[in-house]
Amino acid sequence: MRQTYDETTDPSFGAKHLPRVRARMAEQGLDGMLVPHEDEHQNEYLPAANDRLAWISGFTGSAGAGVVMKDRAAVFADGRYTVQVRAQVDAGQFEILDLVEGGVPAYLEKAPKGAVIGYDPRLHSPDALAVLKRAAAKAGAELKAVEVNPVDQAWADERPAQPAAPxxxxxxxxxxxxxASKRARIGEAVKTAGADATVLTAPSSIAWLFNVRGGDVIRTPLPLSQAIVKTDGSARLFIDPRKVTNELPGWLGDAVTVEAPEALDEALDALSGQKVLIDPGQSSAWYFDRLEAAGATVVRGMDPCTLPRAAKNPVEIEGSRQAHIRDGAALARFLHWVDTAAQESLPSEREVAETLERFREETGALKDLSFDTIAGAGPNGALPHYKPxxxxxxxxxxxxxxxVDGGGQYLDGxxxxTRTMSIGTPTADQKRMxxxxxKGHIAMATxxxxxxxxxxxxxALARLPMWMQGFDYDHGTGHGVGSYLGVHEGPQRIAKAVNTQPLLTGMILSNEPGYYREGHWGIRIETLQVVTEPTPIPGGERPMHGFEQLTFAPIDRKLIDVALLTPDERAYVDAYHAETLAKVGPLLDGEAKTWLEMVCAPLQ
Incomplete structure (x- = not known):
């Protein structure tokens, strides 16, 4: 559970593997090979055995890609990992490029004419692959599916074992x-989609549907597995027998058969002549190819578990409330430490992250962090997703x-x-920003x-106060969050990028506007909030959704320029702090409780 720090400081780690991969590429007649970050399950966080990009390049971020050509190579990372990617990757062997601005498609558009570039169909969704194929075709190059991944061949003797957590x-x-109730609902959804069965490949969907959790992926309690669900709610679950505990078959019930992963190919072939629903955004191209070859009719559509999983039920929402109150007590103890002892000792970012984790562990309920803690001091805070x-x-x-941006995984949520804290006396400029x-955070909360x-x-509501003064931030305002599942969960999000998914009652999202002054410091305020039932507004005509706040942790009042707040905004801060004290205060004692009472007092 301990916070992980990347100790890979020798950029030659990944580069030394290039000759071995190129030799395997040559054996297959390939001029290049795509190396995505994603694994067979399209996961954000990967087990070590599936982190091919890290092995070939040294880069361990949660988003990225690589391309290995015969005479050159490139690694792609987004703005969250600007510092990390340059610390981990040998710039003499890899060109370091932006994942978002152009990314791999732009790179393929400049591929040599006639080049044959391999890809592993198990690692790319068909939607993503279609974009890459169009880019390669523009250059006169060809993308070719490989049966055996040359990276896996080169890695074979050193590759870690696949995880087998129970x-x-x-x-x-x-x-x-x-x-059983969920499976009945999903079976009806499959029938409504005009299909006879659905193939599920997203571990988060399987965890949700079968009410199970695993430990195959760090920071997210996922069981790496696949499933086929029929319209009557019966299912076949394909999972490594080493993960199957004695209690699991009884828990799943007679309508679910548990089978080894090796049985999946034959099970897909057995769907010949049937209509099979599968998600082109989450499942890899291999499944589509296999089903079509078997004679099944592929029905492209959203994973039927996605929306039911995202719209939390009342029990999950109440669990999230309780998890946040418990977590809020740990945060209060941590923020008290930052505001007192740390002001004198001036600890390192590593000590800061470890201290926050220690307070979370002391709740006695922490199962894992929900992601590696981001602790950015001074200029490092200006990197939105900096990792020490x-x-x-x-x-x-x-x-x-x-x-400091961090989170916890608890059974109930x-x-x-994220909280930004002043060290010493803040400047007028820091307070203004x-x-x-x-102000943007309050607009989104209310x-x-x-x-x-x-x-x-x-x-735009969260950005407007900054826009009016000539400022902005380059990340999304909010992402979906799971229920003892992924800290990043779709399809809901709040961002500039167009997203057609309406916000539904029970969806949990973050609210995290920020500002980052390169080379100096960064600011972000993040809480989680849940979409409420639409209700009437007195005097209005239409029922309206709103947000209920889930996170309760004090906001650094030393950084608030009260003169810039409207009366309503000031009232919001006072009410939020009063609720924080009422919910979290009973879990504290001694100096931490006295401190919380002080910082949650009304603004002066």
Missing amino acids: VVPHDDKYAGESS VTRTIRHIESGSLLL TTDV FTLVL VRFPVGTTGHQLD
């Missing part, structure tokens, strides 16, 4: 609905800011919260919106 029941008191790696770790400094961010509204349509 798969355990996730009790209905946390799930809020039995697996050995060569970049700083100590906090008086007169600057500390940005997943948390994710913090307050602009706070908005009411009609049924059918998307996060894309709300995004």
Whole structure:
């Protein structure tokens, strides 16, 4: 569970593997090979055995890609990993490029004419692959599916074993609905989609549908597996027998058969002549190719578990409330430490992250972090998703800011919260920018919106206070969050990018506007909030959704320029702090409780 730090400081780690991969490419007549970050399950966080990009390049970020050509190579990362990718990757062997601006498609558009570039169909969704194929065709190059991945061949003797963590029941008191009930609902959805069965390849969907959790992936309790579900709710679950505990078959019931992964190919072939629903955004191209070859009719559509999983039921929402109160007590103890002892000792970012984890562990309920803690001191806080790696770790400094973003995995909920804290006395400029961010945060916390509204349509509300002063931030305002599952969960999000998914009652999203001054400091305020039932507004005509706040942790009042707040905004801060004290205060004692009472007092 301990916070992980990347100690890979020798950029030659990945580069030394290039000759071996190129030799295997040559054996297959390939001029290049695509190396995505994603694995066979399209996961964000990977077991070590599936992190091919890290092995070939040294880069261990949660998003990225690689391309290996005969005479050159490239690694792609987004703005979250600007520092990390340059610390881990040999720039003499790899060109380091932006994943978002152009990315791999733009690179393929410049491929040599006639080049044959391999791809592993198990690692690319058909939607993503179609874009890559169009880009390669523009250059006169060809993308060719490989049966055996040359990276896997080169890695063979050194590759870690596949994870085999036990798969355990996730009790209905946390799930809020039995697996049998969920499977009946999903069976009806498959029938409505005009299909006879659905193939599920997303471990989060399988965890949700069967009310199980695993330990194959760090920071997310996922069981790596696949399933086929029929319209009557019966299912075949394909999972490594080493993960199957004695209690699992009884928990799943007679309508679910548990089979080894080796049986999956034959099971897909047995769907010949049937209509099979499968998600082209989440399942790899291999499944589509196999089903079509078997004579099945592929029905392309959203994974039928996606929306039911995203719209939490009342039990899951109450669980999230309780998890956040528990987590809030750990955060209060941590923020008290930052505001007192740390102001004098000026600890390193690593010590900051480890201290926050220690307070979470002391709740006695923490199962894991929900992601590696982001602790950015001074200039490192200006990197929105900075991760402390050995060569970049700083100590906090008086007169600057500390940005800490972290979360916990609890049986009853997943948390994710960011607080920015002043070290010493903040400047007027720091207070101004913090307050602009706070104003945007309040706008998103208090908005009411009609049924059918998307996060894309709300995004500007959080940015408006900064836009009016000439500022902005380059990340999304909010992402979906799971229930003891992924800290990043779709399809809901709040961002500039167009997203057609309306926000539904029970969806949990983050609210995290920010501001980042390169080379100086960064600011972000993040809480989680859940979409409420649409209700009337007195004097209005249409029922409106809103947000209920789930995260309760004090906002650094030393950084608030009260003069910049409207009366309503000031009232919001006072009410939020009063609720924080009422919910979290009873879990504290001694100096931490006295401190919380002080920082949650009304603004002066």
